[in-house]
Amino acid sequence: MGIDVDAWYRRYGPMVLRRCRALLRDEQAATEAMQDVFVELVRREDRIVDHAPSSLLYRMATNTCLNRIRSKKRRPEDAASDLLDRIAAAPDYESGWSAKLMLDTIFGREQESTRTMAVLHLRDGHTLEEVAKICGMSVSGVRKRLRTLKAHVAELEAIQ
């Protein structure tokens, strides 16, 4: 099995860079985040099945950017970045997770990052059904996971 990382980069690299630019709003940081995504992809190229690569890379880019925002503790510039900051700062479904573990879980399709789901839903405007499809989960699973962030992200209060 495995994937052709070079071909994936040529097809989806610009998408990953655009995603990182949109979330980080810093050209240098976005370029580095894009590189980080493909370093992780290379590390796991033998284990990945060529299934929905754009969704996978989009989630990886989102997760990588959230980790950067979380570590940088930047000053919110507007409502959109404030939302990202609060999501990035929120604890994830698994306590004590690390960035590496999270990427492992993405590839293993065991535990998608709850914070990534929150960004897809609240910032990007995806419905819960769309988030579930993008993340390969059930809608009820997404709903349950997002409820765990209610205390930190008030916008999730509406989720029952």
Next chain:
Amino acid sequence: MSRRVPDLFVEQLASGDLSEARATEVRDALASEQGGLQRLAAIEASNADMLSQFPAENVIPAARLAAGRNGASRTWLSAFVAVAAVALVAIIANPVLVNPSSTSETRLKGQAPALQLHRLEGSDVVSLGPGMTANDGDRIQLSYIAAGQRFGVIVSIDGRGAVTVHEPRSTGRLAAELTAGGAHTLDQSYELDDAPLFERFFFVTSDSAFSIDQVRLAATALVESGDARTGQLDLPSHLHSESFMLNKAHR
């Protein structure tokens, strides 16, 4: 009011990932959204530019180097990283606000990319030429002239064989995007440590992005060859290299 089509769907439409039926849905939704089709066109138009700026031929090898999957042994790479880390610790970096490009002593090398070195002496800025002598404790300011090249890395090798990356200063893996338009001064100066004999700087440039590790590895190989003072970096032909050597003396 219909919602804005999420970016991911526009990206998937642009990359041809959607089924015919789903692609039609997304395209119709974009058509009914103010500026929607322009979003799609902007993505399609920017793809080639991004791949030109960050070509796969450079980004993926850099990713493989960083991931330790380039065929080199992890032990060797770890040793290399340790050497670089020691070199970084050995040089003290402090921000200094100077602008050597405004002095009359600026050295230009025609249209070729070039490095400029200046020694900060109190409030004075003194231009240094290749082969001149500097002392440990001297504060050195680096500047470069991109001469049309878009990406660059500045490294130095000292008399102890320590390799230090001066530009880019971030933790990324690709060369820095160079600033065009005459001499550009790095935002930090460096205090030379007590390494003996020489301090040699290399300015490696290219039209397209390339891996910092390519330059680090070439510099480390040059150290191991025993010819760091006069030898050249062994680099691919699309990378241009200029060097600038200072002799070292102790106060």
